[in-house]
Amino acid sequence: MVDNQLGEFLRARRASVRPEQIGLVSYGRRRVAGLRREEVAEAAGMSADYYTHLERGRERRPSAQMLEALSRTLLLSDGLREHLYRLAGVVPVSRPVETVDPVLRQMLENYSAAPAFVMNSAMDILATNAMAEAFFSAYPRIDNLARMTFLEPVSREFCVDWVWTCQAMVAGFRQAGALYPDSERLRGVIDELLTASTEFAEIWHSYTLCAATTDPREFVHPEVGLLRLRYRSFDVREAQGQRLMLYQPEPGATVEALARMAGSVTASRS
Structure with a gap:
């Protein structure tokens, strides 16, 4: 069985986000929990085919720009965002912190x-x-x-x-x-x-x-x-x-x- 931790992570996170949390309006009965693939792709500014390839393991090296868009769409915490980057083999882009400990x-x-x-x-x-x-x-x-x-x-x-x-x-x-x-x-x-x-x-x-x-x-x-x-x-x-x-x-x-x-x-x- 081919390892596909990146795809599994994306599917799990997609299922945990409700459409209204990212400003989408949900119509009718939904067959999947959380967001549809097409909704994630649209919100992240990528094609539905490309996102589907990510989940299915056909695409394993998304760019940092793509990962950042997915982090925002899937409402990832800083820790989960870093985990996503590691799964994709990309060094996380640093985010400045504005509050002082x-x-x-x-x-x-x-x-x-x-x-x-x-x-x-x-x-x-x-x-x-x-x-x-x-x-x-x-x-x-x-x-x-x-x-x-x-x-x-x-x-x-x-x-x-x-x-x-x-x-x-x-x-x-x-x-x-x-x-x-x-x-x-x-x-x-x-x-x-x-x-x-x-x-x-x-x-x-x-x-x-x-x-x-x-x-x-x-x-x-x-x-x-x-x-x-x-x-x-x-x-x-x-x-x-x-x-x-x-x-x-x-x-x-x-x-x-x-x-x-x-x-x-x-x-x-x-």
């Missing part, structure tokens, strides 16, 4: 030495510690790091090497685009910046990429003055697309400046 949020809050925050592949800032809020206090909103850098006038004074910072962010977007090609949020931010920022468009279209560096970066904070900070970026293992950004002060005046910033944070909370 409560434990990580607590760790951020407990880190009071310097600014720290979590952002996603589109550079949306998802969570901050109190020092990060104070660090970015000159900005009207702390929402998306790229939008803040390119669209807020204060950024040119805040970031001493503003041009390098802009180039680094464009490089980050290009890397994220390769990792998450189907991210609507990522495409949306890039499209917005291409329209709203001449500088972003010039860097994006010129393919000017900055070299990675661990050198400290300088910032001018409106209350505590010049800050020289090193930063490290860590992938959040449990959440695809999220990165934890941690800053550390250079010895000397920056340590004292951050201590004054921490004092103002404490005073504002008391």
